Amino acid sequence: MNMVIKCLLAALWLLAVPWAAGGTVFYKSKKKSMGMYLLAGYLLMFSVAELMILPMMWAKLSLHILEYSFAGVMAVAAVAGFIFMCREKRMSGNGEKKHMETSVYFWIAAVLIIFQLAVASFLAHMDADDAFYVATATTSVHTDTIFSINPYTGYAYAHLPSRYVLSPFPVFLAVVSSLCGFHPAIVAHMIFPAVFIFMAYVVLYQYAKKWFPEQKNARGIFMIFCAVLIWFSGYSIYNSENFQMIRIWQGKACLASVFLPLLLYLGCCIILEKQREYTWLLLLMADISCCLLSSMGIILACIMLVVLMVMGLVRFRSLEKAACTALCCLPSLILGAIYIVIR
């Protein structure tokens, strides 16, 4: 397939489709933005992926069945979301158009971020963990199977790796690679860094907007500090910012740098606000997304939600909020229980 067509397909499946699918989540919602459409779309996409991959893996279905069904569901969600967005735009009439207010600081931050995207995409970082994460995707595509071949050897698994099967992010990588026509290693090492580092900054921009709603200069300065902090995170190999820059294609890195900060942001806006700003569904999908990314996400998302629940209880003494938060932890708890059973 032509390289240009492959790049366009990657842009379609990794940017346009999730962005449009975000429209279904935000239908009739008051608080929304371009960035939140993309983030919500990803939450929907990852939740759909987790809910489709796990049963199909147990049923030993082939990768192409997963690929077509996943593409079908996401295409329907994207078309529906796009229709909702158009309808809402028409209903709101030709009223005042919202312009994104920017400052010179914002553009400096944008340059720093684009530089980071370029470095992460075009330069290589060798990480031996790829032997499992990326090789699982390459193996899945090559053999048209889901988690049934050992990526280390290429022979069938004697026992499924219980630690990893509940968080099948490598299978998501395999599906995206098949949909775009790229080799999974190219998607992981060149395309995912561009997409997910960009998303990490979209998440940070949501913090900036909430923290400094009226100060466009302050938002730009905030983003500059974020970009510099992330670039200068080479002081240890353990911090999440370092993971973000060097191996964001691995589920745990994406979890640490994009989805845990997003979960915290949503938690602050939903659990810790008297009038919640987003639906509980988003928080639930964020928890499921963390489960897809890494087995660590199953536990860490739960810990974060429990801390936020305690803060919410102290502040509002609302049992309803606590109950809803507990419900949002349910996917983590169920998967945790399954892990104990299958290990």
Place this chain on the structure above:
Amino acid sequence: MKEIVTWAVTIWDMYWGNGWVQYLLALSGIGILILGRKKGIALRLFFYTVLLLGLFFCPVSGRVIMRCIGESVYWRVLWLLPTVPVIAGGFTEVVSRSKNGILQAVLTAVLVGAVVISGTGMIKAGNFERVYNHRQVPDEIAMICNKINADRNKREVRIAADEYAASYIRVYDPSLKMVYGRRGYGAADKTIKNLYKQITSEIPDGKTVSDLANTAECTYVVMVPPNEKFLQDMENGGYRILDTVDLYYIFVCEQYR
């Protein structure tokens, strides 16, 4: 209980490495308390951070979490800290106090300088390198795979490789099967485990490697030979040199082709 706290402190030091970013976090926290306490999100992030640190250092919760995720990866709990938003927000609070544009720019530059001094740049930390294959695996591994593919002519093969090569061969080309992967994972029996141990030992013995590779029916052995004698022993054991890539030698056994 004391060991858990000691371990948490060790992990805390390890997480921040040689940087001073933890002090920037503390400074920002103070900045938020003084300047940003009227802002909901700032205070929420501050109290969340305090609560999470309490949870991290508390021996009771620490023990429970370590039981769930494992002691060795307890540092991942610190991923829950909102380090970047808290520092960036706290610093921005300080800068945006000033209404003078020039002073704002100067303050921003000074605080950016503080971040630069406190951390280590990604390039300086040696995190990135240039490679000449789009799949971004080490170039020598890509070349090894291409040479094997040219030789095997689409026939199924079994490869034994050293630790470095074993980690990337199937990332580059999943059609190449291996007798074991990284750290010897996936080894089917004791012979293959011994083969892994021998190949990754400090000075591998050519006779033992060729004997074990023969028993495991390896078509190719990919490794850096330690000396000339090793090459001779491999040849005597039925593994001739197919080609070399940098320091790597690709040995092939005609019997298993």
